[in-house]
Amino acid sequence: MNTELKPNENRNLIILHITVFIWGFTGILGALISIDAVQLVWYRVLIASVSLFAYFMLSKTSIKVSRKQFLQFFFTGSIVAMHWIFFFHSIKVANVSVSLICLSSVTLFIAILEPIIKKQNISKGDIFIGLLIILGIYLIFKFETKYTTGIIFGLCSAVAASFFSTINSTLVQKTGPSIIGFYEMAGAFFWITVYRIFDKSLSTENFNLSGIDWFYLLLLGTICTALAYVAGVGVMRTLSAFRVALITNLEPVYGIVLAFILFGSKEHMTSGFYLGSLLILAAVFLYPIYKKRKNKS
Numbered sequence: 001m002n003t004e005l006k007p008n009e010n011r012n013l014i015i016l017h018i019t020v021f022i023w024g025f026t027g028i029l030g031a032l033i034s035i036d037a038v039q040l041v042w043y044r045v046l047i048a049s050v051s052l053f054a055y056f057m058l059s060k061t062s063i064k065v066s067r068k069q070f071l072q073f074f075f076t077g078s079i080v081a082m083h084w085i086f087f088f089h090s091i092k093v094a095n096v097s098v099s100l101i102c103l104s105s106v107t108l109f110i111a112i113l114e115p116i117i118k119k120q121n122i123s124k125g126d127i128f129i130g131l132l133i134i135l136g137i138y139l140i141f142k143f144e145t146k147y148t149t150g151i152i153f154g155l156c157s158a159v160a161a162s163f164f165s166t167i168n169s170t171l172v173q174k175t176g177p178s179i180i181g182f183y184e185m186a187g188a189f190f191w192i193t194v195y196r197i198f199d200k201s202l203s204t205e206n207f208n209l210s211g212i213d214w215f216y217l218l219l220l221g222t223i224c225t226a227l228a229y230v231a232g233v234g235v236m237r238t239l240s241a242f243r244v245a246l247i248t249n250l251e252p253v254y255g256i257v258l259a260f261i262l263f264g265s266k267e268h269m270t271s272g273f274y275l276g277s278l279l280i281l282a283a284v285f286l287y288p289i290y291k292k293r294k295n296k297s
Contacts, residue, residue, distance in 0.1 A: 012235040016247050019235070022228045024254030027096040028262060029220045030088045033213055037088035038192065038201070040217070041081060045188040047221025048229075052182040055230060063179055069171075073180055076167050077187020083160035084188070086153045094150020096259035097267050100252040101140065101277045102154025107284050108133040109162030117166050125290050129283045136279035143272025181229050249284045252277075 033040050056063050065073070090099040111126040141151060164184070171180055209217070235244065256277075259267045 009238050012238050013243075013247075015231055016235045016239065016244065017250075019228050019231045020248055020251050021254045022224050023248075024100070024251045024258060026220065026224045027087075027091055027100050027255045028258050029216050029224065030091040030099075031096050031259070031263065033216045033220070035209065035213060037085050037092055038196065038199075040088050040220075041084040042189065042192045042196065043217045044084065044221050044225060045077075045081065045185045045192065047218060048225035049182065049185045049189055051222045051226035052178065052185065052229070055226065056178075056182070061178075063182060065175060065179065065183065069175060070183060072167075072171060073175075073183035074187035074190070076164050076171070077184040077189075078191040079160050079164040079167070080184050081188035081192050083157050083164065085192075086157035086160060090150045090153035090157060093153065094147040095267055096263070097256045097269060097273070097277075098140070098144065098147050098150045099154045099157070100255040100259075101273075101280055102137075102151055103158050103161065104249075104252050104280050104284050105133050105137060105155060106158040106161045106165065107287050109159050110165055111287075113162050114166050114169070118170075123294065125294060129287050129290065132283035132286075133280050136276040136283070139272050139276030139279070143270045143276070178230055185225075246285065246288050249281070249288070252281065 030037075030040065035043075053063075055061075087099055087103060090102065108130045111130050112122065114120070115122045115126075137151075137155070141148070144151065168177075168180060256267070
């Protein structure tokens with residue numbers, strides 16, 4: 001029986017690595033697309049929502065949810081919108097490396113928020129992992145002063161991500177992740193549209209983008225968001241949560257390597273940044289290992 005499952009596991013392992021690589025490429029697209037962060041995310045969630053809706057129609061998947069669930073997903077979508085806007089704005093005012101490393105600190109914020117929301121005690125291990133990440137952030141702040149604004153927005157992005165990740169960890173117990181994703185992206189689109197109407201930044205001129213911007217946006221909304229989301233959820237059928245968490249942590253590594261290859265000197269940072277990044281990534285990789293051992297004991 002195990003031998004029959006092995007090919008599927010290997011296949012899903014490859015799919016997961018490709019998916020995480022695609023997520024790492026998201027930051028690259030954020031740097032390449034010329035429009036501002038709010039407009040960029042507006043297009044991203046619109047394209048992703050339409051793509052997922054088309055996927056559900058083709059696969060004949062029911063998207064029916066209760067009114068309470070709909071409102072929960074829809075309002076959580078506003079946090080998703082903030083997360084992506086902060087993330088892409090961080091890229092615009094700093095660079096891809098800074099934004100991805102700051103986003104890695106989401107582990108720290110989840111370790112703090114989850115016990116508070118679920119009324120649990122914060123363990124000593126969580127505190128240790130958190131201190132490692134804080135030290136890494138401190139080093140980046142100290143040595144990369146010219147990117148202070150980008151670092152702040154990157155950390156705000158991580159805080160928002162920790163909020164909706166913690167909320168989703170409870171919502172996913174009753175509803176499929178892809179359904180949650182669809183409604184949250186639709187919600188994100190709605191809230192950004194409301195903001196843009198009040199901000200008076202929504203006009204027909206918004207659609208007069210260059211051909212290359214349209215290409216990158218379609219790539220971002222379909223491959224990097226809708227398709228990657230569905231693929232990321234699908235692999236969880238045969239891979240353990242631990243293995244998925246560990247491989248997902250490669251996202252900033254893939255993104256930083258890609259950014260360095262594509263943008264060269266623009267992504268070159270000080271030794272302090274790399275030391276801080278190393279501490280954050282070490283903590284992020286240690287966290288699922290520590291959690292697995294803790295759950296066993």
